[in-house]
Amino acid sequence: MTRTMTQAQNSHKSGKEAGRAIRSGRIGFWQKFRLLQRVVTNYAYDARRFRRHAYLYEARRREQLCARVLADAHFLEYGMALRNARPGFGVQRAVRLARDLCQLHDMDAQDGRGAEKSKSMMAIGRSVLSSYLEFNAQTQQGDLDEVRARAHLLQQHVTTENPAGTRTVTREAIQSASEIDFAGFAAARHSVRQFIPGAEPVEEIRRAVSIARTAPSSCNRQTCRVHAFTQPELMERVRKHQAGNRTFGHELSGLLVIASDLHNWETVGERYQPWIDGGLFAMTLLYGLHAQGLGTCMLNWSVEKTQDKLLRAELGLGDEHLVIAMIGIGWLPDRFSVCASHRLECDDILQLNQIDKSPPH
Numbered sequence: 463m464t465r466t467m468t469q470a471q472n473s474h475k476s477g478k479e480a481g482r483a484i485r486s487g488r489i490g491f492w493q494k495f496r497l498l499q500r501v502v503t504n505y506a507y508d509a510r511r512f513r514r515h516a517y518l519y520e521a522r523r524r525e526q527l528c529a530r531v532l533a534d535a536h537f538l539e540y541g542m543a544l545r546n547a548r549p550g551f552g553v554q555r556a557v558r559l560a561r562d563l564c565q566l567h568d569m570d571a572q573d574g575r576g577a578e579k580s581k582s583m584m585a586i587g588r589s590v591l592s593s594y595l596e597f598n599a600q601t602q603q604g605d606l607d608e609v610r611a612r613a614h615l616l617q618q619h620v621t622t623e624n625p626a627g628t629r630t631v632t633r634e635a636i637q638s639a640s641e642i643d644f645a646g647f648a649a650a651r652h653s654v655r656q657f658i659p660g661a662e663p664v665e666e667i668r669r670a671v672s673i674a675r676t677a678p679s680s681c682n683r684q685t686c687r688v689h690a691f692t693q694p695e696l697m698e699r700v701r702k703h704q705a706g707n708r709t710f711g712h713e714l715s716g717l718l719v720i721a722s723d724l725h726n727w728e729t730v731g732e733r734y735q736p737w738i739d740g741g742l743f744a745m746t747l748l749y750g751l752h753a754q755g756l757g758t759c760m761l762n763w764s765v766e767k768t769q770d771k772l773l774r775a776e777l778g779l780g781d782e783h784l785v786i787a788m789i790g791i792g793w794l795p796d797r798f799s800v801c802a803s804h805r806l807e808c809d810d811i812l813q814l815n816q817i818d819k820s821p822p823h
């Protein structure tokens with residue numbers, strides 16, 4: 463009898479398999495109680511982090527101000543892009559945006575290192591203000607004078623690189639850019655768990671992250687950050703915290719950790735938004751990597767607080783960084799097996815809601 467077979471038989475007896483243990487038999491009262499305790503403790507962990515970092519009361523920290531700048535800039539862009547855009551709308555938002563930008567500007571003047579972090583937000587916020595003031599060139603409202611004065615003080619942050627405000631697009635341009643075999647592209651993506659050795663895919667990751675920037679996000683807040691690892695010794699340190707790569711992780715050429723910054727949220731209702739935005743971002747990133755010819759496998763971060771803290775300590779990620787998921791990346795062999803992963807039928811998923819207009823019989 464080989465050693466592997468003995469191990470397999472032993473694990474079968476104990477109900478354990480490679481990966482996740484399976485439960486068998488009835489659960490007793492105390493087991494249920496302890497499970498419930500873990501549910502409550504882990505919810506409390508999430509809630510405490512959300513309360514601590516979101517700006518539920520006021521935005522004081524640089525990160526919170528940056529987040530509010532992006533959200534308020536989006537509010538103004540949104541209003542200007544509407545079919546019946548109304549001059550004078552959102553003045554209070556514009557005032558808050560202008561004040562936040564000035565506060566960031568002052569913070570940056572005191573701390574040059576931090577300034578680098580708010581550079582993009584300053585540029586976006588300031589450009590949206592320009593666009594908003596242009597839109598309101600004929601509007602007479604006292605509060606707009608404050609916005610104009612503050613915008614003037616922030617002149618140095620105007621950038622022509624990032625168009626902000628609104629822009630006109632055409633159906634023709636959208637449709638011609640969409641003339642691709644997207645169904646074929648999507649169907650050719652598989653979770654890959656066999657790889658060949660290859661170069662560190664740094665440029666490919668960079669291009670994929672650039673594509674992932676196009677993912678939609680709540681109020682354009684763009685809360686996700688990608689922590690990328692391509693060197694074997696670093697990848698090893700990260701991947702040992704994640705169980706789902708155990709059988710193939712050593713073949714990876716890259717490992718990405720996607721995290722969302724909890725400083726970005728303003729209301730209690732947004733408490734699950736980081737996971738939603740994170741999921742959309744992760745999927746766009748996955749397609750971005752797929753477009754570079756790389757094989758990918760999503761790696762779950764379905765863990766409890768102790769494990770989460772261990773990973774964050776390993777990566778040096780503060781309490782405000784909510785880890786969403788990881789992505790394993792590698793070079794594709796010429797020929798290999800993947801799971802068929804048969805999908806449900808469209809009618810299993812889609813419920814088309816329509817008023818029944820057939821004549822009564």
Ligand SMILES: Cc1cc2nc3c(=O)[nH]c(=O)nc-3n(C[C@H](O)[C@H](O)[C@H](O)COP(=O)(O)O)c2cc1C
Nearest residue numbers: 651652653705706707759760761762763787801803
């Ligand atoms: C959030 C998420 C976490 C996942 N975690 C793992 C994982 O830890 N290990 C793994 O091998 N596959 C993981 N997968 C891959 C799924 O098993 C796979 O997407 C699914 O079976 C469908 O197969 P396909 O991706 O080949 O279409 C994960 C997928 C998602 C969306």
